[in-house]
Each structure stands twice: as C-alpha cells, then as structure tokens.
Amino acid sequence: MAKLILNHVSKDFGTGRPAVNGVSLDVREGGFLALLGPSGCGKTTVLRMIAGFEAPSDGAIFLGERLLADPAQSLPPERRNMAMVFQSYALWPHMSVADNVGYPLKVRGVSKDVRRRRICEALDTVRLADLADRRPAELSGGQRQRVALARCLVTQPDVVLLDEPLANLDRHLRQEMEETFREFHQRSGATMVYVTHDQSEAMALATDIAVMSRGELLQVASPQEIYARPEGRLVGSLIGRGAILSLAVPAAAPRKLEWDAICALLGASAPDGGVLADVLVRPEDVRLGGEGAAARVRSSLYEGERYSVTLDLADGQTLRAFSRERPMPGDTVSVTITSAWRL
Known part of the structure; x- marks a missing residue:
C-alpha cells in the first residue's frame, strides 16, 4: 500500500x-x-x-x-x-x-x-x-x-x-x-x-x-x-450544532475565548473602522443559571436524555444549549459561555 x-x-x-x-x-x-x-x-x-x-x-x-x-x-x-x-x-x-x-x-x-x-x-x-x-x-x-x-x-x-x-x-x-x-x-x-x-x-x-x-x-x-x-464560518456551521455570534473581538485576542472576554463583548458594537468577528459557540459550552447574560427561551425540544434549547440574547443573536431540566419558551434565563472559538 x-x-x-x-x-x-x-x-x-x-x-x-x-x-x-x-x-x-x-x-x-x-x-x-x-x-x-x-x-x-x-x-x-x-x-x-x-x-x-x-x-x-x-x-x-x-x-x-x-x-x-x-x-x-x-x-x-x-x-x-x-x-x-x-x-x-x-x-x-x-x-x-x-x-x-x-x-x-x-x-x-x-x-x-x-x-x-x-x-x-x-x-x-x-x-x-x-x-x-x-x-x-x-x-x-x-x-x-x-x-x-x-x-x-x-x-x-x-x-x-x-x-x-x-x-x-x-x-x-x-x-x-x-x-x-x-x-x-x-x-x-x-x-x-x-x-x-x-x-x-x-x-x-x-x-x-x-x-x-x-x-x-x-x-x-x-x-x-x-x-x-473549525476554519471559517461554513465549516463551523457544517460541523456540530453550534451557534455563530458576531462579536467585536480585538484583532490581537486569542482564537479561543473564555467567559470573561465573551461577557465583555456581548452587546458591544464594533469600534470605528473595525469589523465584527464570527465566534462559534457550542451548545455544550453554554450553561444555564447562575450569574451571566440574560437570554429568552425561544424553544425547548426534548431529545430523550436532555432538552435542546434555543435562546435569544438581548441583541437578537441566537444561542443553543443543552439542559437536563426543561426551560419553558418565553422564560428569561441567565447564560454563561464557558468557551468559544473565533472563526
């Protein structure tokens, strides 16, 4: 061979x-x-x-x-x-x-x-x-x-x-x-x-x-x-079930982002002359409850061992998450993103 x-x-x-x-x-x-x-x-x-x-x-x-x-x-x-x-x-x-x-x-x-x-x-x-x-x-x-x-x-x-x-x-x-x-x-x-x-x-x-x-x-x-x-928005969307957020990430920031950096970027606008970056967030890296950003539950689908949850952030962008308990559509919950990847 x-x-x-x-x-x-x-x-x-x-x-x-x-x-x-x-x-x-x-x-x-x-x-x-x-x-x-x-x-x-x-x-x-x-x-x-x-x-x-x-x-x-x-x-x-x-x-x-x-x-x-x-x-x-x-x-x-x-x-x-x-x-x-x-x-x-x-x-x-x-x-x-x-x-x-x-x-x-x-x-x-x-x-x-x-x-x-x-x-x-x-x-x-x-x-x-x-x-x-x-x-x-x-x-x-x-x-x-x-x-x-x-x-x-x-x-x-x-x-x-x-x-x-x-x-x-x-x-x-x-x-x-x-x-x-x-x-x-x-x-x-x-x-x-x-x-x-x-x-x-x-x-x-x-x-x-x-x-x-x-x-x-x-x-x-x-x-x-x-x-x-993944390299690029298309690969990120084809692989897995993640959500892609548009965030004002500084050019010098690392590709992998932790919650402190993500929290500061949520809802922030791009600086003058700057551009928004595509940031991939996997549902397993989204935590519901505790102190975090507010999100509204759009849907909650039972998959057997867990619920697949679609969330709307305050700026209208969408996240996906998994939950053992069922959050009801229309509820406002707190979310924390433990890790994300800049595409």
Whole structure:
C-alpha cells in the first residue's frame, strides 16, 4: 500500500462552474478519510475520479509514486487495485454469499484453492463465515452490506472507496454498521475514503475529515480538531450544532475565548473602522443559571436524555444549549459561555 495523493485536482463538466475545483489531499497509508459536505458539493465526483470512473480536467492523482490520472491519461478502474462500495449492495441474487464474495477473483482467473481461502478470510473479517451458503434474500440489510465489504476485501485492494454506504439503512442498522466499518478498517488495514453528508458518521468513523463545499476543499483535520477548531464560518456551521455570534473581538485576542472576554463583548458594537468577528459557540459550552447574560427561551425540544434549547440574547443573536431540566419558551434565563472559538 502507499499514500493516495490528489494534487490540485479539478473536474469541469462544462456547466459553467467546476464540480471540483483545485482539490489537494494526502490520504495517508492505512488512514480512514471522510469526504464530508452537502449534496452537490463535489465529494462523489472526487471519489469517482479516484476510482477511475471520471478523468480529471486538471491536476493529477497518484498512489505512491504511481500516476493514476491526469488530463492526458487515466488508468482504467480495473488496473488501480481499488474496491468500491455503493449505496446499493449490488449483490447477485442467484449466488450464495461465498460466490458473491469470490466473484471478482473468479473473473481474474484465480485458482479455486486460493479463491476458497481468500473468501473464508474475507468472510471471517466481516463475521459472516457461518452464512457463506445463504442467498442475499435471506440476509438483513446490515448483513448484505457486510457481504459487499467482504467482496471488496477479497481482492486485497490498496484503497477501499465507499459512496454513502449507510444511506439506505435505518438508524439502528447504521449504528451497527458504523461499528462494523471501524472493525473492518482495523482488521484489514486498508486505506479507506468514505463519502457522506452525515457529520455524525464522519465523526464516528474517520481518522481524518475533509470538508467540501461548492467543489472546493475547506479544511482537512482529525474529527477532534475540526470540531474544536473549525476554519471559517461554513465549516463551523457544517460541523456540530453550534451557534455563530458576531462579536467585536480585538484583532490581537486569542482564537479561543473564555467567559470573561465573551461577557465583555456581548452587546458591544464594533469600534470605528473595525469589523465584527464570527465566534462559534457550542451548545455544550453554554450553561444555564447562575450569574451571566440574560437570554429568552425561544424553544425547548426534548431529545430523550436532555432538552435542546434555543435562546435569544438581548441583541437578537441566537444561542443553543443543552439542559437536563426543561426551560419553558418565553422564560428569561441567565447564560454563561464557558468557551468559544473565533472563526
């Protein structure tokens, strides 16, 4: 295996705006990268260029030192040693689980003995060895997705590409399959690139997250880094459930703000010639009660273990908070912001 490198990759379908515009990425060997963004942001187009289903209009794609594609040439998908898992499982209904998993090896002319051994290894990895003789119709949705994963693994690919593979599963199965994907990555050691519009999936699964919008790459970082220290208003709004306040933060102030500084800035106007800064406040950093700034409760939504509360500050800006007790809409409460991040 080797590092997957995208060097200023673009894709223009002639619609007036590039679907992908100058994306540069290094996916480390054995890493799990999530491409995260809203529908139409270009993440699936990036995945299809990596797979070889689309050729880049500009830039280049490498696997280690091996050139996979640039505007002048593009290796076909079958010569890239990659495997792809789609939203649909794409299993042959008339074949057993074992035959579905071994089909790519059969096409390549791999001997029966080697094929049988690698099928058993792949099914053991996804914990389906005891279902090898069943047909897809006899399996649950989660089990079918595991068969699709085993079919990827049996070819011993350098890179596994996943295009929103959990989109067709219900919430319970999604959580089960997230654990399967984590285990699959740990046991296989494969480099994985995972496309999703669901930030919770990206946070739960990936070692690194690449956030995209309108064909451009906004930030690449670990889940912890991208949650705590997002770069720019768009990333801050896409990741988590925070509120973005406009505050007159001095240019020399640190990026991370504590309550004393925040309290002094609430309701303050920008100095002459100055500008207001975007400040991200996460709901878990908002405390209700005690001495603090006054806020009016706009709504209070029960989520099972807590209430999700929307608050209006005196200057009309909005905060979000969590509470074990239910504050009533219309109530005036006191809020303290323990920490915030200047975007």
